[in-house]
Amino acid sequence: MMNKEDIRQRKVRLGDLLIEAGLISDAQLQRALLEQKRTGFKLGRTVVDLGFIDEVRLLTALSEQLNISFIELKHFKFDKNLVQALPEAVARRFRVIVLSREGDGLLVGMSDPLDLFALDELDRLLKTTVQPAVVRESELLTALDMLYRRTSEINSIAGELEGELKDSDFDLSVLGADNNSEAPVVRLLQTLFEDAVQMQASDIHIEPGDGILRIRQRIDGVLNEHVMKEARVASALVMRLKIMSGLDISEKRLPQDGRFNIRVKNHTLDVRVSTMPVQFGESVVMRLLDQTHGITSLDAGGMPAQMLVRFRQLLQRPFGLILVTGPTGSGKTTTLYAGLSELNSPQKKIITVEDPVEYRLPRINQVQVNAKIDLSFTRVLRAALRQDPDILLIGEMRDQETAEIGLRAAMTGHLVLSTLHTNDAPTSAMRLVDMGVEPFLVATALSAVLAQRLIRRVCENCRETHVPEVRQMVWLEALYGASLSGRNFQRGSGCNHCHNTGYSGRMGVFELLEMNETMIAMLRRNDPQGFADAALSSPHYRPLAACALDYALAGLTSVEEVLKVCVSRTDEVLI
């Protein structure tokens, strides 16, 4: 194999190498060199950009001519500790990543193995023999994002800030009032948000502990913890965040809530902040709403195709109540916004009453409930109905009064959309009755209930066949209503792409219950059991867990996730 000395001695130039291999013509090389002068990009990228050669052929040629390996990083199993042997800044600057031990030295992936400066720098920093391999630049950059995270950067800024805070209490002018972006606390926050965006976290938790600071991120619904020993940093962070979200910094004994917008890595985040006094200071939780992605469409939510057709028909009705139900974080709001944006047209007046307003939608009149000035759901709803709406979205049916106004509106020529904290569709109608609403009102106004959950997707990169345990299989077959022998299930074994969780991203699972004559009769009679029986035997009804099982059989999710849906639905442990 060739090493960097050979490269150096042969003074290999990419242009000559490509011509020698007959991959580009002399004229093309001249053209590329001219273009390169203009853009300043490397020659390799330039010939690819100009369409003279595709990236894989270029890299294969490099690998053959230099007698080094061409490694696809997409499926490469990295050794995290080994990767960290090279500081992140160097890795990014020279586009290199440490791959594995190679004899006494290290095998290093490079997007440009002819880069002598990079080879020298690697030599100096790694103090060992470096054997280059050629890798795709795009895959390299993705790998760097996944492997380095911002963890070390966060630790080093926190250390710096801790040092500043040692002698005195922190200086307000440094921490908040000015916009000095060099201040460590500002850089620390910026880095925290960058890491959260990179990890697609939905929440950041800042929790002061006994002599430590715990920072946790919720990713795909699961918390990931990062503990720092710089405990003093916590109060500085909290103070800065309180200033940013317009909260009272002197009030540390009462919970507060606020919000701010921040721009990170070309993403606009709407950040909801809530503080709470705990034993070692104030805990701050930030919910991150990425406004960059906008509203996802109903098609992208994971709803089975046939159900989607029926749900769209329901949305087209001029009146009636459609409830979307599920626990917090089950994606109800996303579904409702997706539905609303399909209905959004100049011919329809749409008013939403929300707490909080999560996404801003053009043309739609969105009202934020505000308890502080006595602007309650019911008060806004009454006002909204005098504004001649066609469609009304009520953030949540919290109490009897809200529910009754919503149901009456649904009876009198308005399409009403709302949410309810119930586990499944059949219990939702009876829940309204339990809240004190007249059964006849529910029977007349309710058109359908959509229950939903978010389940995690199996990581594409480390998926493997999984054979469920016997007792799980018995249970899955009961749910499926038929034998599942010979059917395959998948799970992720854990890799760098999914941070060893075996999952990457989430999707919705749904059950849709449309009201029919029998159910309406049972509701009027206030017969919960009769209603449940009628619901379960209605023609299109298919329970949430069955929807999740379909996705498991399609290899999209794991058996574990299916069982989780079942447990949350019945509130009893099944396995």
Ligand SMILES: [Zn+2]
């Ligand atoms: Zn994985």
